[in-house]
Amino acid sequence: MHTKRTRLDRQSLLIGLLIVAAAVLAVAAVARTKAAAPDGWVQVNAQVEQAIKPFEHDEPDRSASEKPPASEAAPIVEKQTATALPAKEQKSQPTARTGSADAAGSGKIDINHATAAELDALPGIGAAKAKSIVDDREKNGPFRSADDLLRVKGIGPKLLDKMKSFIVVQQ
Structure with missing residues (x-):
């Protein structure tokens, strides 16, 4: 009976110490003043x-x-x-060109006569898509409207909308 009582006393003492420690930590956390910023830290x-x-x-x-x-x-x-701006974004604003890509001096690219290199300057079009546009044009004939570009793999409605102000379709 004496060992049971000692064990209960020890457990009660341990529980009491844990409660006191938790209370001290809680008070310290609440009462803690705002710490200074670490070295090199700048509040912005x-x-x-x-x-x-x-x-x-x-x-x-x-x-x-x-x-x-x-x-x-x-x-x-x-x-x-x-x-x-990345280099691709900087060149995505086509300027007036000479030759087949210049659509009557408007600075827009004629997708029916432009080379792959000229098409590559369009926003969102890289060398691979430019080649795909030329290949599609050679295989299926000239584009009748800008919307015909949707038949080219890799060109969707969003990309087409992005390009429309830079292209023209001439027969």
């Missing part, structure tokens, strides 16, 4: 809010003469987007 929340403020829709538009404060990051973002 305020800077991010300033940078996105001009792009929020619920704010009134700025007048043309009003310039954003120098602390806003918008000019930096503009510089990054202007130079960070």
Whole structure:
């Protein structure tokens, strides 16, 4: 009987110690003051809010003469987007061409007469799809409309919509 009582006393003591330890940890977690940022850590929340403020829709538009404060990051973002375009995106804006791809000086590419190299300049079209367009045109005859490009494997409605402003169909 003496060993049972000792065992219960030990368990009660252990439970009591665990409860006290849990209470101390809970108080420490709640009462803990805000820790300083780690070395090298920079809080940028305020800077991010300033940078996105001009792009929020619920704010009134700025007048043309009003310039954003120098602390806003918008000019930096503009510089990054202007130079960070991949080479394919930079060449995706066709310019006026000479030869078969120039559709009456409009700068648009005539898909019935353009070479694979000229078609490669279209947005979303690489060398393989350009070759597929030429192969389809040779196999099935000239395209009657831009929508006929949908018969080319790899060209779907979304890609066609992206290309339509850069192409023309001439017979």
